[in-house]
Amino acid sequence: MKLQRVSGRAFARIAEGDSIYDGWGANQGFLTTREGNMVVDTGFTARAAKGLLHDVRAKSSAPIRLVVNSHDHSDHVFGNSVFGKVSSCIVAHANCRSRLLELGRERIVGYRNFDTRLRSALLGLRIHPAQLTYEDGMDFTLGETTVKLIHPKDGAHTTGDTMVLIPEEKVLFAGDVVWVDYHPNLEDANIEGWIRALEAISKMDVDYVVPGHGPVSDKSCVAPLARYLRDYDRRFRSLVRDGVPRQELAKELEIAGTDEWSLKMIVGRNVDALYERYRASEPSR
Numbered sequence: 001m002k003l004q005r006v007s008g009r010a011f012a013r014i015a016e017g018d019s020i021y022d023g024w025g026a027n028q029g030f031l032t033t034r035e036g037n038m039v040v041d042t043g044f045t046a047r048a049a050k051g052l053l054h055d056v057r058a059k060s061s062a063p064i065r066l067v068v069n070s071h072d073h074s075d076h077v078f079g080n081s082v083f084g085k086v087s088s089c090i091v092a093h094a095n096c097r098s099r100l101l102e103l104g105r106e107r108i109v110g111y112r113n114f115d116t117r118l119r120s121a122l123l124g125l126r127i128h129p130a131q132l133t134y135e136d137g138m139d140f141t142l143g144e145t146t147v148k149l150i151h152p153k154d155g156a157h158t159t160g161d162t163m164v165l166i167p168e169e170k171v172l173f174a175g176d177v178v179w180v181d182y183h184p185n186l187e188d189a190n191i192e193g194w195i196r197a198l199e200a201i202s203k204m205d206v207d208y209v210v211p212g213h214g215p216v217s218d219k220s221c222v223a224p225l226a227r228y229l230r231d232y233d234r235r236f237r238s239l240v241r242d243g244v245p246r247q248e249l250a251k252e253l254e255i256a257g258t259d260e261w262s263l264k265m266i267v268g269r270n271v272d273a274l275y276e277r278y279r280a281s282e283p284s285r
Helices: 020-025 046-059 080-084 094-112 116-121 191-202 219-241 246-252 266-281
Strands: 002-007 010-014 028-033 036-040 064-068 090-093 132-134 137-142 145-150 163-166 171-179 208-213
Touching (some): 064 080, 094 132
Antiparallel strands (some): 145 163
8 A cells, every 4th residue: 555645734645556456446534634534445454454543643743533444345344343442433324334333244254255365354353333323414523624525315336425525635535436547346336426426526616536446636537437437337228138148248348448448347247237237127129
């Protein structure tokens, strides 16, 4: 992970790989204040979580007051139990907590059974859901810094997304609502809602966007992702209507301009996750 000062007291830890052992390239972030610190996402492995904790403590001697989960996917929340020992509160959208309670244990068992290397990487971690949840949005002050938790009400990447806006720093920790130069995971997505969430980001007064995957950017990063989602949705529907065999869909869903994007393997996984949904909504000819 590469530590990067985003703006003032806002920092990001940017993944340098996209394999399963790199947590699929998931980023983390944190905000420091004199009165306490806030962490955004806790990583996939014990090493990622402990590295994040080390970086926060290297930048500030203040306690970690709050941990925010951007959504329930494993690469962003498996490190929660590391922070549960040092933070007074983990907060997430209510849907994030419920999904983690429903699916978290099954997911961590599945990853531990993947191979011995990954089992070792997850050693000591356990499912640790948020203690505090919200429904529509939440504003609070940490020290003298305003923090806004924003939930795309129609769903976006998941039904439980949280974006963290720090107005004074003009920083948005977008979670997996934004992917930069990465193929996005669409298994739990509401694509129409996601596009609306991206349109909302484009109107925010922010200079820096920290994506869930990929490098720190500005608001210009949302247009390529919105275009990808529109093209993917349109093309998938057309291919299903035309009766293209399932095994050929991943190749046909290669979107122009994404040849250099990371996490290419997710394209095939998205097809597996979404095929029946698209087939049900678009009967073949």
